[in-house]
Amino acid sequence: MGLGQCIGCLCCVGIFTTAGVLTWLYGPWYEDNKSEASGGGNGTSSLELLAENTCATCCNTLTSNCGLTVDQVLFPMVHNAMSSYRDYFLMANNNLPAEDALVAGFRGLMLDSCMCESNTVTDIKDFLTGGSSEGLGFCHGRCDAGVRDPDKLLGNIKNFLDVNPNEVILLEFEIRDNSLEDLFFAIDRAELVEYIFRPASKIDVNWPTLQQLINDDERLLIFAHGDGIESCQNTDCPEGFFYTFDHWTQTDWNGKDETCDILGSDIEPKTFFLMNHWLNNDDTEFPSESNAEEFNTFEMLVDRFKKCQGRLPNIIAVDFWDVGDVLAFVKEVNTEMGRSQ
Secondary structure: HHHHHHHHHHHHHHHHHHHHHHHOOOOHHHHHHHHHOOOOOOOOOOOOOOOOOOOOOOOOOHHHHOOOOOOOEEEEEEEOOOEOOOOOOOOOOOOOOOOHHHHOOOOEEEEEEEEEEEHHHHHHHHHOOOOOEEEEEEOOOHHHHHOOOOHHHHHHHHHHHOOOOOOOEEEEOOOOOOHHHHHHHHHHHHOOHEOOOOOOOOOOOOEEEEHHHHHOOEEEOOOOOOOOOOOOOOOOOOOOOEEHHHHHHEEOOOOOOOOOOOOOOOOOOEEEEEEEEOOOOOOOOOOOOHHHHOOHHHHHHHHHHHHHOOOOOOEEEEEEOOOOOOHHHHHHHHHHHHHHO
């Protein structure tokens, strides 16, 4: 094969690879799903974001939650919440968008911030959608494997808080690509700042009850770790941000250890204890819905909690949040916690 033929073949491979990705992203299903997925930004979304299974006197879907402090309530959280097949991610962690998870009853979102540069796939995607893939985004590792527009997603979170005045949300950001400053401004641009909980100290925090947060309309708690943010004991954290590991301990990630043991060397308990309850495919290391079908069952969750000696998690993070019994399990735990107070 001559040099010219070889170059021609490589060009064809590149073209067909790009075409394959774009066909997957923008096949005949694209128009059907587009209006249901990401909505508009800055709180102007047309999405119906009224919370399900709640009531006028409820706090995070239960009346009994209202008198509990935030560290006494079990928060169901979506791992890599920006990554869903509905939002056209490859090898996604979830089937449905973060907005749908909030409506269903999840009250925590894990989001990875990143800086996306232009490339062939994103250039054509921008042309087709009229959007821009350059700058801040929410992605997991590679922008061309999927990225959420921060204005749209943060705007929809603002919309959810606007229309559901009895709901308290935790956001946990993993900061990548030195994107902290851009993320800070995106949160301000989405007008989320009016809802952020800002205690006098970011270290010695007197954690309020859900009802107090609702009464004060400070219903958004923001935690972050990664590039550009360190312990607030040593540095000035951005306004409204807690450093995650000032206040969180966690179990091992990726389901490698199905015990309830704390990951790392933390000895002293912290306010929030995160159970990472998700397991990637053993062979590919990609997210696995079939594993979630087992992990997210009521029986598996009960069994995992029984392994916790002395302290129960108050955050549980899962993949494929629409699979299994996570919300039913969380409701059971929170109801029992309310009864015991």
